[in-house]
Amino acid sequence: MSRPVIAVYPGTFDPITLGHEDIARRARELFDEVIIAVAIAHHKKTLFTLEERLEMAQTSARQWPGVRAEPFEGLISHFVQAKGGKAMVRGLRAVTDFDYEFQLAGMNGVLAPEVETVFLTPGTRYQFVSSTFVREIALLGGDAEQFVAPHVWQRLLEKRRSSAKP
Template sequence: MAQNVIAVYPGTFDPMTLGHEDVVRRATQLFDHVIVAVAAGHHKKTLFSLQERVDMVREAVVRFPQVEVATFSGLLRDFVVARGGKAMVRGLRAVTDFDYEFQLAGMNRSLMPDVETVFLTPSDKYQFISSTFVREIAVLGGEVGKFVSPLVEERLADKVRSLGRE
């Protein structure tokens, strides 16, 4: 078995959900070092700023000493190679994720032949959670406490208030 394997778990994490946290936990059981790579999100309109998302992720993973949080923009390939990544972690919630993730893994293999994509599924109770749904529920005044940590729930409430949508 390889030693000191670095895995990168990329995403926008807008916001970090309990499903994301579960995938991080699972990744820490497989890899020596996990880098949660928070994307600048130039291709998506995010609710939270990059720094807010980084702060939420750091709070969520503080209990895992082998997890590092970093940001990236541009090609993920450049980030993974520069950081010495040997695996890329991707979360799969349902069959609907598979087609996109399968295509993405193929592209990543073409760009990074020495990096393996590893698909991890969250626990059953988190498989339906998506950041998109959580944001929408929060903005529309719904309860999101069972989908995110208390710290993220508080930040969502603050953000919704600041937008005047409460």
């Protein structure tokens, strides 16, 4: 019996969007297991805490058997190796993503040559969706509900209400 092929889909997921969910769902169709790896993101100022981001990703992951969310700290290549991963999934929305992702894939290929980087593009409806846009729209009073799952939208509304208080 062969071992399951595990893929890791890393990111900050601040918050997880329908574009992220689309990539995770389609990655699961290609791999036996997918781990949504939620970065502690010590180098970024996030709107949501690690616990909040992880909980949202775990709630989203429950819709697909074989997909789960876990936190990680440090190098993603170390996390993938520790989990027995054979692939790292990265989403590409536009040409502007490609240069950074290509460099990242190259570095990860040197650090963990046994791990393949697989690029997936989100479905057409999600190609322009980013966590940054969703956060800004939501916090500035706009309607970003169509870009995130209902449980994520509720969290964004809570953040908007708490940031509006004097």
